[in-house]
Amino acid sequence: MKQDLKQRISAFVQLGKVFAQISKDIDWPGFESGLTKEEWDGFKHLIDSEFQYNGWFTPQNVRNAIESWSLALTEENLEKFMTPYSKALENNPQKSVAIICAGNIPMVGWHDVMCTLLCGHKAIIKLSSDDKHLIPASLIILAKFWPEIAEQYNFAIGKMENFNAVIATGSNNTSRYFHQYFGEYPNIIRQSRTSVAILNGNESKEHLAELGKDIFSYFGLGCRNITKLYVPVGYDLNRFFEAVYPFHPIVNHNKYANNYDYIKAIWMLNQDELIENGFLILKEDKNLSAPTGSLYYEFYENESEIRTFLAEKANEIQCIVSLLDIPFGQTQCPMLWDYADGVDTMKFLSELA
Secondary structure, three states: OOHHHHHHHHHHHHHHHHHHHHOOOOOOOOHHHOOOHHHHHHHHHHHHHHHHOOOOOOHHHHHHHHHHHHHHOOHHHHHHHHHHHHHHHHOOOOOEEEEEOOOOOOOOOHHHHHHHHHOOOEEEEEOEOOEOOHHHHHHHHHHHHOHHHHHOEEEOOOOOOOOOEEEEEOOHHHHHHHHHHHOOOOEEEEOOOEEEEEOOOOOOHHHHHHHHHHHHHHHHOOOOOEEEEEEEOOOOHHHHHHHHHHHHHHHHOHHHHHHHHHHHHHHHHOOOOEEEOOOOEEEEOOOOOOOOOEEEEEEEOOHHHHHHHHHHOHHHEEEEEOOOOEOOOOOOOOOOOOOHHHOOHHHHHHOOO
């Protein structure tokens, strides 16, 4: 690999080590961390105060996101991630890449920023108003290990200009505007997706408890969160409810509780048949994406038919969890090469001409 690529990888490895320590909410470990005490305490304060700007970003949720990134940003992972593209990057001209970040869960736009910087391109970052502190703070820490990074990114305020390519993430509605506005540029434009789980009745209580993580992590707001269950005809849903009961404190969060109460009231007014346990509403429905505080479910007789249907809906689905697919409890622990929407961001960036 080129020397400067190795330097970039090394810097992200060091950042991962900082993330690993700081996600544990420990006191400043000393200068060997690469940060001063003031810098360390400042980032810890940011983690603890983000909920003041976005009520969904609780300290625990922010720490969970940072810990997940610490597990991804290891030397082994980064070398494996970058090796397929190192040859292309040797002669790849530097471009300016406009990155429009989502803000549904903490640091959800970090992967695009990281990929752009690892490729040696300049990042023009449009932060979501819902997540406008964590990425800048992380880049400041990264600069402690890679000072040149300061010249390789800036934050866009207002109209985005002077870029060569675009990576934009948004809803189905905003993606239409992105296509209209950025269609003439090389682009990756993502839209809304969700995730589903297929149960066959052979899951243990431990499997179902882990499924709770896939449902409730980040209050269910991520595209990797499960919003739909497929269960065999005759399946006892009480097994599921019992296994996920430990997650019931989630309803103590005001924003989650408001969503739960609102959707419950609407569905009751519609006289829909519901199953609920005080913190999660189950509704039988063929749709894939359920509102926050709820989960759709559907009975099936033939699993192969369900899988055929899901294959046809592949552009709407991020993850499938089952005994045969992504393991239970792992949807919010993606590896670097688990690309959003299945689009290889690194291939796109390494081939910009």
